[in-house]
Amino acid sequence: MHTTVVEVGPRDGLQNEERVLPADVKIELIERSVAAGITRIEAVSFVNPARVPQMADAEEVMAGVPRRGDVSYIGLVLNRRGLDRALAAGVDEVNAVVVATDTFCVRNQGVTTDQAMEAFDAIAKAAADAGVRCSVTIAAAFGCPFEGETPPERVAEIARRAHAAGAHEVALADTIGVGVPGQVRDLTRRVRAAAPGTPLRFHFHNTRNTGYANALAAVAEGVTVLDAATGGFGGCPFAPAATGNIATEDLLYALHREGGSTGIDATAVAATGAWLGEHLGKPAPALLGRAGPFPGIAG
Structure with missing residues (x-):
């Protein structure tokens, strides 16, 4: 089965790092990702x-990324102002975030979950009017650092509302890294029922x-799109000792x-992970760059 791996390193991988990288390094990260065969990249927020x-x-x-017909750049937005900036910058897709619990949503975005969904309704409509694909990420879908377990019914309801608003894709985020495969299976089935026909x-x-x-576990359920970050950098500021996103190369x-199949050169991505670690001043959490591929071939 073919899996599309969405590279989120330039955004989620970098946004919580103490060292702020200059634009030219971020652009080179994106160029390296494209050269390795990655075709969907969450480039900025x-x-x-x-x-x-x-x-x-x-x-x-965004002004410096390589433009190719087979590469789609995603910009993360939280509100209409962010959407307007994203459209002006020429993104190919926008991804809005709705946190599944009120406490986390207020701390993260200054609004409740219902208010964030209302904002998404407007974002989705404006993006559709502009001819730009719009997805939604349901953050803290597996658990919340403030409220504990996230009710799966809550996640399904947000997905239902996103589907009704015209979301082209629904992403479920284990923002603080507490999920297990049983939850993946359960949420996959619930969200598919709530948002029929919407890619997950x-x-x-x-x-x-x-x-x-x-x-x-998601792939076993037939999910064909997964996020990952080169080097395994990033993480949530509300998750103590967070080790970051799953690493693209791993x-x-x-x-x-x-x-x-993915169409991506894992060895090239691993080399980029090591390169990125040098710029961030710390080794990449990813393991493929240390252990090497087996049986010695890329891909």
């Missing part, structure tokens, strides 16, 4: 630069070492060894 200084140069980054994507963190098991190794 259009959020308040005072709150997320790592993303303050979103427009500059997953975004896993490896905070408690379950991220890759969860990714393979995910590719697992998918390829399972007989799946």
Whole structure:
């Protein structure tokens, strides 16, 4: 089975790192990702630069990315102002975030979950009017650092509303890395029932070492789109000792060894992970770059 791996390193991989990388390094990260065969990249987020200084140069980054007909660049937005910036910058897709629990949503976005969904309704309509695909990521879908377990019925209801608003894709995010494969199976089935026909994507963190098991569980359920970050950088600021996103190169190794295809060169991605670690001043959490591929071939 073919799996589309969405590279989120330029956005989620960098936005919580202490070291703020210059635009030219971010652009090179994206160029390296494209050269490795990655065709969907969450390149930037259009959020308040005072709150997320790592993303303050979103427009500059988008102005410098390589433009190819087979590569789609995603911009993350939280509100209509962010959408307007994203459209002006020339993104191919926008991805809005709705946190599944009120406490986390207020802390993260300053609004309740219902208010975030109302904002998504407007974002989806405006994006459709502009001819730009719009997806929604349901954050903290597996658990919340403030409220504990996230009710799966809540996640399904948000997905239902997103489907009704015209979302082109629904992504479920294990934002703090607490999920297990049983939850992946349960949420996949609930969301498919709530949002029939809407493609499903997953975004896993490896905070408690379950991220890759969860990714393979999603693939076993027929999910064909997964997020990952080169080097395994990033993570949630509300998750103590978070180890970041699942690493693109390590995910590719697992998918390829399972007989799946991605069209991406895992060895090239691993080299980029090591390169990115040098720029961030710390080794990449990913393991493929250390252990090497087996039986010695890329892909």
